[in-house]
Amino acid sequence: MHAGTTAPETGHAPVNGLQMYYESYGGGSGTPVLLLHGGLFDIEQQFGALIPSLSAGRRVIAADFQGHGRTNDIDRPLGTGALASDVVGLLEHLDVDRVDVFGFSVGGAVALHLAIKHPDLVRKLIVSSVSFRPEGDRGGNAEAVAEMTVDMIAGTSMEERYLAVSPHPDLEHLQGLLDKLARYDVGESGWSDDEIRGIAAPTLMTVGDCDMVKLDHAVRFLQLRGGDVNGDFEGVPASQLAVFPGTTHFFGLARTDLVSDVVITFLDAPAPGSLA
Numbered sequence: 453m454h455a456g457t458t459a460p461e462t463g464h465a466p467v468n469g470l471q472m473y474y475e476s477y478g479g480g481s482g483t484p485v486l487l488l489h490g491g492l493f494d495i496e497q498q499f500g501a502l503i504p505s506l507s508a509g510r511r512v513i514a515a516d517f518q519g520h521g522r523t524n525d526i527d528r529p530l531g532t533g534a535l536a537s538d539v540v541g542l543l544e545h546l547d548v549d550r551v552d553v554f555g556f557s558v559g560g561a562v563a564l565h566l567a568i569k570h571p572d573l574v575r576k577l578i579v580s581s582v583s584f585r586p587e588g589d590r591g592g593n594a595e596a597v598a599e600m601t602v603d604m605i606a607g608t609s610m611e612e613r614y615l616a617v618s619p620h621p622d623l624e625h626l627q628g629l630l631d632k633l634a635r636y637d638v639g640e641s642g643w644s645d646d647e648i649r650g651i652a653a654p655t656l657m658t659v660g661d662c663d664m665v666k667l668d669h670a671v672r673f674l675q676l677r678g679g680d681v682n683g684d685f686e687g688v689p690a691s692q693l694a695v696f697p698g699t700t701h702f703f704g705l706a707r708t709d710l711v712s713d714v715v716i717t718f719l720d721a722p723a724p725g726s727l728a
Contacts, residue, residue, distance in 0.1 A: 460475040460476055460477045461475070461476040461477075462474065462475050462476075464522075464523075465541065465542045465545040467538050467541035467542055467545065468526075468528075468537060468538055468541055469526045469528070470518055470524060470526060470538060471523065471619070472515060472518075472538055472541070472542050473495075473515065473521055473522035473523045474513060474514065474515045474542060475495055475513070475514045475515075476511065476513050476514075476546070477503055477506075477507035477511065477512040478507035478509070478510055478511050478512055479510075480509050480510045480511060482509075482510050482511075483510075483550055483552050483575045483576075484510065484512065484513050484551050485506055485511070485512045485513070485551065485553075485554055485719065486514070486515070486539070486543070486552065486553045486554065487506075487512060487513070487514040487515070487554050487555075488514075488515065488539065488553065488554070488555035488560070488562050488563055489514075489516070489517065489520065489521075489555075489556060489557075489558075489559050490556045490557030490558050490559055490560075490581070490704075491520075491530075491557060491558040491597070491633045491636065492520070492605075492610050492629075492630075492633065493520070493557075493610070494516050494522070494613060494617070495514040495515070495516055495521055496521070496613070497609065497613055498556055498705065499514055499705070501708040502708055502712055502715075505708075505712040506554075506712065506715070506716065510719075513546065513548065513551070515538075515539065517530075517535055517538070517558070517559075517562075518530060518534070518535065518538060519625075519629045520629070521613075522617050522618070522619065523619075524620065525620065525625060525628065525632075529635060530558075530632040530635070530636050531636060531637050531640075532558075532561045532565050532636075532637055532640070533565065535558070535562045536562045536570075539562060539566065540566070540570060540573070543573065549572075549573070550572070550573060550574070550575050551574065551575065552576040552577075552578070552719055553566055553567065553573075553574050553576075553577055553578065554578040554580070554715060555578070555580065555582070556580040556704060556705055557580070557581050557582055557701070557704070558582075558633075558636065559580075560580050560582030561582050563578070563579050564579050564582065564584060564643065567651045567652070567653050567655070568643060568647050568650070568651060571651070571653070574653045575653060576653050576654050576656075576718070576719060577651065577653040577654070577655045577656070578656045578657075578715060578718065578719075579655065579656075579657050579658075580657070580658040580659070580704055580705065581658065581659055581660065581663050581664065581665055581701050581704040582665065583666075583669055584642055584643045584669075584673060585641065585642030585643065586640075586641070586642055587669070588642075588665055588666055588670075588672075588673075589664055589665060589666070589669075590663075590664050590665070590666055592664065597633050597634050597636075598634040599634075600630045600633075600634065601627065601630065602623045602626050602627045602630065605630075611626065614626050614629075645676055648673065648676040649676050649677070651677065654690035654691055654718075654721075654723065655677050655690075655691040655692075656691070656693075656694065656714070656715070656718040657670055657673050657674060657691075657692075657693050657694070658693075658695075658696060658705075658711070658714065658715075659694075659695055659696070659704075660695070660696050660699030660700055660703070660704050661696065661698065661699060662699065662700050663699065663700060663701045664701040665701075667695065670693055670695070671693065673693070674692070674693040677691030678690065678691055679691050679692060690721075690723070696710060696711070
């Protein structure tokens with residue numbers, strides 16, 4: 453449980469052969485926010501510090517992906533399409549038909565997939581520290597993950613957390629997860645400009661100024677979503693870009709107050725064309 457929040461509703465949803473762990477916080481009549489973490493992270497590590505502010509006045513649903521946190525692994529590669537299918541199944545299990553999606557890294561890739569392939573599910577979209585095509589990455593991160601062994605993360609919070617909460621808390625399974633992440637979406641070409649342009653949901657992209665995602669790629673994303681205009685004359689676009697200073701990929705959401713302010717302001721903004 454996170455400081456400043458009441459105890460969440462927790463459970464495991466039977467989805468695609470997984471027992472997918474989820475937490476649900478807060479309430480309110482508005483659209484719930486769905487939190488999707490990055491690779492090697494889980495709900496607590498990625499969003500623990502943000503949940504108190506995000507769940508003040510709105511329902512927050514967070515999930516652990518296949519092989520992460522309290523969700524078991526199965527004999528299936530890790531990939532965006534499969535993880536997105538799990539999320540669709542989870543929302544069906546919870547009888548939730550529309551969400552605001554906030555995804556980081558791998559979770560951002562899944563959020564993007566949901567907005568493109570399941571547009572009716574997504575009211576607003578927040579994608580953090582993820583490219584929409586491979587050329588948007590600086591390089592280095594994928595190569596580092598490809599060579600990662602359990603020895604390299606020995607003593608880290610990621611190893612400690614995995615061994616503490618995983619349904620199969622041993623280094624053999626952790627190495628299996630690292631191996632799957634090394635092959636994550638290998639050979640996938642990403643999304644076309646038209647697919648990004650065609651997203652119905654107002655979109656916020658966040659990126660660190662020294663992230664794995666190139667800044668010109670983030671700006672291209674903003675332009676495809678109708679941003680990069682003179683807002684004083686044309687109005688503030690529904691889709692926006694936030695660049696967090698002094699921020700790497702690994703610490704992409706670490707500046708809690710800054711992230712919280714940017715995200716909540718975006719979520720609370722009236723939809724384009726509605727009466728404010």
